[in-house]
Amino acid sequence: xxxxxxxxxxxxxxxxxxxxxxxxxxxxxxxxxxxxxxxxxxxxxxxxxxxxxxxxxxxxxxxxxxxxxxxxxxxxxxxxxxxxxxxxxxxxxxxxxxxxxxxxxxxxxxxxxxxxxxxxxxxxxxxxxxxxxxxxxxxxxxxxxxxxxxxxxxxxxxxxxxxxxxxxxxxxxxxxxxxxxxxxxxxxxxxxxxxxxxxxxxxxxxxxxxxxxxxxxxxxxxxxxxxxxxxxxxxxxxxxxxx
Numbered sequence: 001x002x003x004x005x006x007x008x009x010x011x012x013x014x015x016x017x018x019x020x021x022x023x024x025x026x027x028x029x030x031x032x033x034x035x036x037x038x039x040x041x042x043x044x045x046x047x048x049x050x051x052x053x054x055x056x057x058x059x060x061x062x063x064x065x066x067x068x069x070x071x072x073x074x075x076x077x078x079x080x081x082x083x084x085x086x087x088x089x090x091x092x093x094x095x096x097x098x099x100x101x102x103x104x105x106x107x108x109x110x111x112x113x114x115x116x117x118x119x120x121x122x123x124x125x126x127x128x129x130x131x132x133x134x135x136x137x138x139x140x141x142x143x144x145x146x147x148x149x150x151x152x153x154x155x156x157x158x159x160x161x162x163x164x165x166x167x168x169x170x171x172x173x174x175x176x177x178x179x180x181x182x183x184x185x186x187x188x189x190x191x192x193x194x195x196x197x198x199x200x201x202x203x204x205x206x207x208x209x210x211x212x213x214x215x216x217x218x219x220x221x222x223x224x225x226x227x228x229x230x231x232x233x234x235x236x237x238x239x240x241x242x243x
Contacts, residue, residue: 010055011098031109035070050075054094081122096238104146114145120204127206139224148231150174152193165189172230191216
């Protein structure tokens with residue numbers, strides 16, 4: 001069995017047996033990898049704190065044919081984001097990010113764009129970036145990368161530019177203008193389209209003034225999370241801790 005290695009972010013880990021852990025990794029090269037870290041719970045384990053959630057690591061592992069789980073032999077810690085997780089709101093928000101990545105990403109499907117997005121968001125939070133704004137930034141880009149973020153500036157039916165509040169289609173795959181909408185249940189304010197255009201041109205901000213107000217971000221939040229829930233066909237478990 002050849003030893004493989006990859007840069008990865010630890011999404012989560014949980015106890016199995018008396019001394020081991022199951023770890024879910026988001027690898028830069030291989031996407032989602034699930035493995036067993038044997039002896040990870042032993043005192044003085046070689047894994048140290050490298051299996052803490054959202055740690056950036058270099059992971060070494062073996063694979064066996066017909067086995068879903070790899071065997072994680074070692075992890076070298078590259079960067080820890082542990083200190084920012086002392087804030088419970090940040091901790092649960094990062095757990096929310098990890099859950100969305102695991103739900104939206106197929107196992108062993110490389111996604112360098114999503115990987116770089118998560119790293120940049122973590123660095124922005126470490127640099128004092130606004131949690132609410134960065135959460136909306138992550139949600140919008142996740143939907144865009146996955147190909148389910150609808151076009152927000154043009155009416156799905158008449159193709160005219162939407163300058164007034166529009167209406168999200170029942171299948172969450174487009175926006176109708178006020179004239180074309182047959183169902184007016186979920187309103188879309190113009191700032192959502194402006195927000196999506198902004199994130200396409202700008203990296204996640206750290207400290208400093210924000211281009212969108214708190215009420216605008218609340219409106220953006222509702223629509224993005226409605227789309228996420230629709231496509232997952234369930235509400236992310238971690239959302240209950242963010243209320």
